[in-house]
Amino acid sequence: MAVEDVSTSFISSLQNPTPTATNSGTALGKDAFLQLLVTQMKNQNPLDPQDNTAFVAQLAQFSSLESMQNLTSTVDSIATSYKSSQALQASSLVGRSVIVEAGSTVVDTTKGMTGSVVVPSSSTATTVKIYDTSMNLVDTVDLGTQPAGTTSFTWDGTNSDGEVAAAGTYSFVASGSIDGKGTSLATYLPATVNSVTTSTNGGEMTLNLAGGSSIALSKVQTIGI
Incomplete structure (x- = not known):
């Protein structure tokens, strides 16, 4: 396989990591990418060297991909914190009266x-x-x-x-x-909140009311004592 093909394959693997690499914790990172570039430069055909712009494009592509991964990680962290905060707020309603x-x-x-x-x-x-x-x-x-x-x-x-x-x-x-x-x-x-059910798929929390009925948290009109 040509060196250019190896580099292209590497970039593709970063964009679409296989379950094995992701689950085993052996996903390739920046160091491996730089080693690949150095190897590519060492082994290129001296009579037909690869254009410098190709290396720059690969670096830019990797940098963009890394930024997207960092952003995804940050958003996931914010979502987790928000869900925990929402659960804490909803749990404070247990035993209280709400108007629904x-x-x-x-x-x-x-x-x-x-x-x-x-x-x-x-x-x-x-x-x-x-x-x-x-x-x-x-x-x-x-x-x-x-x-x-x-x-x-x-x-x-x-x-x-x-x-x-x-x-x-x-x-x-x-x-x-x-x-x-x-x-x-x-x-x-008015109804008394007996318990709160959290969603496993990121959906809205549900208030379980006295009497056996349930209602979404957003449907509560007024919160009493």
């Missing part, structure tokens, strides 16, 4: 609960119906006429007979009359 878009949540009925309803357009006859786990209607919160926007509501934890309901998971179904049509409305409810 949800249809159900665990309620301590002795304390009641405050949530909110998103009204896309002016609504009349706006209500929030509360159901138990068997989908039995427990109580109805009448919000009347509401303008477009976010409207808060409070459930005192009692049923329609005024008796304190049992603590547990309850569903909240909001609706309103918009332009004369019954429309389902989104509800935002």
Whole structure:
């Protein structure tokens, strides 16, 4: 094989290292590259020497490749640090209350609960119906006429007979009359964070809420105490 071919093959191996070289830790570095250049100069045909610009081009190519590898290493390090920082921040949410878009949540009925309803357009006859786990209607919160926007509501934890309901998971179904049509409305409810799940592929972290539901960290609207 000609010396020029050896040099070209060497550059190619740097750009596309084989799994064996990468895994064994024997990837060629700067010293080996310079030794290759010296060998190439010593063994070139004196009657047809290689152009100096070819050596300069090889050096420039190696320098560019080395810079790209260093940049990749730096970016990987930053990504790892960011992921660790994100995990630490997310873990601090365990045991705290967050406000998320949800249809159900665990309620301590002795304390009641405050949530909110998103009204896309002016609504009349706006209500929030509360159901138990068997989908039995427990109580109805009448919000009347509401303008477009976010409207808060409070459930005192009692049923329609005024008796304190049992603590547990309850569903909240909001609706309103918009332009004369019954429309389902989104509800935002408080929930307690039980644990945090980190992604193995660099994706977003997930908050595991009381009651068994999960939600992405970016979906949290408000963080409470």
